[in-house]
Structure formats: structure tokens, C-alpha cells
Amino acid sequence: MQIIADTATLLPPGKKNNDGLTIIPVSVSINGHSYRDYSDISSAEFLEQIHQGGIPTSSQPAIGDLLDVMEETDDDLLILTIGDGLSGGFQSAMGARNLSRHPERIHIIDSKSLGGPLRYLARKAVALKERGLSIHQVKDQLQTCIDSSVSFVIPEDFDFLKRSGRVTPFTAKIGSTLKLLPILTQTKDMKRICPIGIKRGWKSAVNTVLQQLQTRNIGADYLISICHAGVPKRAQEVLGRVKERFSSTEIELLELSPALIAHGGPGCIVIQSIHK
Numbered sequence: 001m002q003i004i005a006d007t008a009t010l011l012p013p014g015k016k017n018n019d020g021l022t023i024i025p026v027s028v029s030i031n032g033h034s035y036r037d038y039s040d041i042s043s044a045e046f047l048e049q050i051h052q053g054g055i056p057t058s059s060q061p062a063i064g065d066l067l068d069v070m071e072e073t074d075d076d077l078l079i080l081t082i083g084d085g086l087s088g089g090f091q092s093a094m095g096a097r098n099l100s101r102h103p104e105r106i107h108i109i110d111s112k113s114l115g116g117p118l119r120y121l122a123r124k125a126v127a128l129k130e131r132g133l134s135i136h137q138v139k140d141q142l143q144t145c146i147d148s149s150v151s152f153v154i155p156e157d158f159d160f161l162k163r164s165g166r167v168t169p170f171t172a173k174i175g176s177t178l179k180l181l182p183i184l185t186q187t188k189d190m191k192r193i194c195p196i197g198i199k200r201g202w203k204s205a206v207n208t209v210l211q212q213l214q215t216r217n218i219g220a221d222y223l224i225s226i227c228h229a230g231v232p233k234r235a236q237e238v239l240g241r242v243k244e245r246f247s248s249t250e251i252e253l254l255e256l257s258p259a260l261i262a263h264g265g266p267g268c269i270v271i272q273s274i275h276k
Helices: 043-051 063-071 089-099 116-130 135-146 158-163 169-178 202-214 232-245 258-264
Strands: 002-006 014-018 021-024 027-030 033-036 057-059 077-081 106-110 150-154 180-186 193-200 222-228 250-255 269-275
Touching (some): 002 116, 027 258, 057 258, 063 089, 077 089, 106 135, 116 250, 116 269, 180 202, 202 232, 222 232, 232 269
Parallel strands (some): 002 077
Antiparallel strands (some): 014 021, 027 057, 150 269, 222 269
């Protein structure tokens, strides 16, 4: 069994060099150029292009790249994708499987997430494989984790949201003037992102997310991921506040990849949890 994921795990691309994982790069475009996550452009370089006025777009891994990985082995393959609806990665994987010579040995899991939870799922899949579990047993255990995951996004840059078409110019102007911060999370079917509130200032926005997490009874058997887009100092402050509220929970701090920055924009903070 081989475990495959992409750079939405916030892991660099490569074959079996990420704790037994094969990581395929997601593509991201800006200023008329296309780059592969981590391989061709770093998060810092990508953020600099955004600050200079570039409007980025991201895309799923190329079907050709997926098909190459599928065709180079006779092993069973377990492919973890970014959430269907959040990106086209799941549909690309399904398309590549349909084109492969042995689709019956290719198992595709919709993680319904990205970033920290997807990273955890990929590494857990490797750990379960090393314990000798079958591919179907691994899938069952991962699905239990997937059903528990939740993500909250706090974007900061209204100019970016306006340029990328995520908010109207009027909303962007009001938001920037009043220093408002929208709080976004996934819909109940986990296929789209929707707003759950607007707060004035980071302290209030983060408090709202922490209150949402507390309603889920998160404890020592969970992982909380804090991801950021070029704002390590702010992320450290958020980390401290999360630790105060969830002292028994494992917490990790991560930097978003270029492709995920294309979604949330510079300065955004993503707070996620998943049952381990």
C-alpha cells in the first residue's frame, strides 16, 4: 500500500520523502505565471507578489502527475485529497483513476478539509499502514477522524478579497474602514465556506472561534492546528490564547502554502481541529 497526498498537507512535494508519503504539488498562478507549491515558489515569495498587486489563483494537482504516480507501481494506492468543493483535487483524482490501467486498486478519500487536518490524516495513514492494517481498515479509521474535523478562517486583507472577487468593493471598503474581520467556516456538508460572524479586532474574532471549539468538547484526544499566511507574530499570539483555553490538547503551528494563501489571502489565520 502506498499513501499519496498533495501539498495542501503543507508538506513539500516528493516521493516517499515525507515520513513514507508521496506528496504531489498543487499548482498556483499569479501575474501570468504558474508555479508548483514549494518547488517553484515559497510562501514568502508568493506573498510578495500579492503585496505588489498580483491576483492569485490555485488549482488541483495535474491529472497527468496523478496518473504518473498511479501507473508507476502495482501496489494498492490510498490517495487523500483536499475537501471536495474546497478544490477540484478530489475530482482530478477520480478522473486520473478512471484513466488508469488498474482503477480497482486505487482508493480515494475526500478529506473534507485541508492544511492541518489533512496533514494529520496523511501521517496517520502511514502510521496505520506500518502497524499492518489493511487498506480498508485504514480507510475506516481515517473516516472517523474526517467526520470530526472543523476549520475556521479569519481573513484580514479586504483589498485581496475584493481583487479576488470574494467580497464586493463596498463590503471591502466598509470592512477596511471599520477594521472588521469576517469569520468563516465550512457548511454542514463541508463542501463550501460560509461566514458565521464579523468581529471588530483580532481578540474578538479569535474568542469567537475558541467559543465554537469549546462547544465541540475538544480535549486531549484532539489536534488543533493554527496556520498563518505570513504573520508569524500574530500566529504565536493566537497559539498562546489557544493553549490557555485548551491546555491538555496537542497544538501545532504551521505556515500556509502558496496555494492555500491564494484562498485566504495575506495575513489570514486558520484555526482547525480534528479528533485523533
